[in-house]
Amino acid sequence: MNFIMHNISFQREDRWLFKNLNSELMPGQCLQVQGANGSGKSTLLRILAGLIELQQGEVIRQQPLHYIGHQNGIKLNLTVAENLALQAALFNSSTCLLPVIHHIGLSPLQDTVAGNLSAGQKRRLSFAKLLLSKKPLWILDEPTTSLDKSGQDYFIHLLNEHLANQGMAVIATHHPLFIDEERNRCLTL
């Protein structure tokens, strides 16, 4: 099923953040949303995820989806392993957790409380849910923020694997991600 956004507009306090946005994604494609600070990228993504009510227009998408916002969606008082176990329960995932911890590169830190991780490590931990349960649509807000070079490469690898498996992704980013030309779509706010 394709992902379609049709004539989406959003108004905040008498100011139009964006007007009549249109885009369509086929399975295996990625939409990169770009724009200056305050142009409404995050708001658009929250609308597409269904967290903010749509004011005008229509979004056709497949539920369920994965959303990672500015905050990582992890509990800072739980350890890495406990966070994964909680997310596995939330997503009804029976995936074995140890390989996932290894995959995201946090094996030595699995008993560390998430609040004590660095910003980049927290980001890596937030990617765990992408592996725990496979969902056709990812909506990610600045996913490479605070990641080092190897972290960014790891994310690109994850994303390419997802797209190769006919997944779709909507990603807000300041720095364009290098994805195959035929998979890549762009939207500038």
Next chain:
Amino acid sequence: MSNLIIAMIRYELLITMRAAYSWVTPLLFFIIVVCLFPLAIGPDIDLLNKIAPGIIWVAALLAIVISINQLFSQDREEGYLDELLLSSYPLTLLISCKLISHWIAHGFPLIIISPCLGFILNLSTHQEYALVMTLLIGTPTLVLLGAIGSALTVGIRHHGLLLPILIMPLYIPVLIFAIGAMTAASVNQPIVGYLAILGALFLITLAFSPLLTSISLRIGVNQC
């Protein structure tokens, strides 16, 4: 689904235990407020006994209001609330798990400590029994009602005293019947009728609160 319920309650309790201030603060507030009254009023045992139910119940009510403030605020800051909203499980189920663990961590300690405070305020054995029973049935109702207000204010930064103003009027019926039971106990009358009404109030809020909280939460997050 039972896996989810057990995991949610377990990890919610673990989170609260690790952030000890979140459950210790309301408990200490409860103890200190009750202990201040004998100091302020002086050694008039009869007067203390007469106003004890009101003191303990109002202090317990305020302690719950303080604790309920934290119900969703931390989750929102961590982005965990989005996870709950986008989960494939019903939001009412997830909220119910959170409320159960919130009551265990914040309501139950008040009940455990209340007989000691009743002793300070010169309560008889029958009154102590009434106190524990009313708190046991009443505090879950307070948590359930508070959750609705907490969800409504989740999108408002620095909402300060808005939450108490929103939810305290809803606490009035519980307070009236709990004090009714305590007053009846002080003249050695049966308290079963009052407990039954408190139980009915609990069941009514139990039926509606998770649903209203989930609707309020979606509205609250929409404002973020």
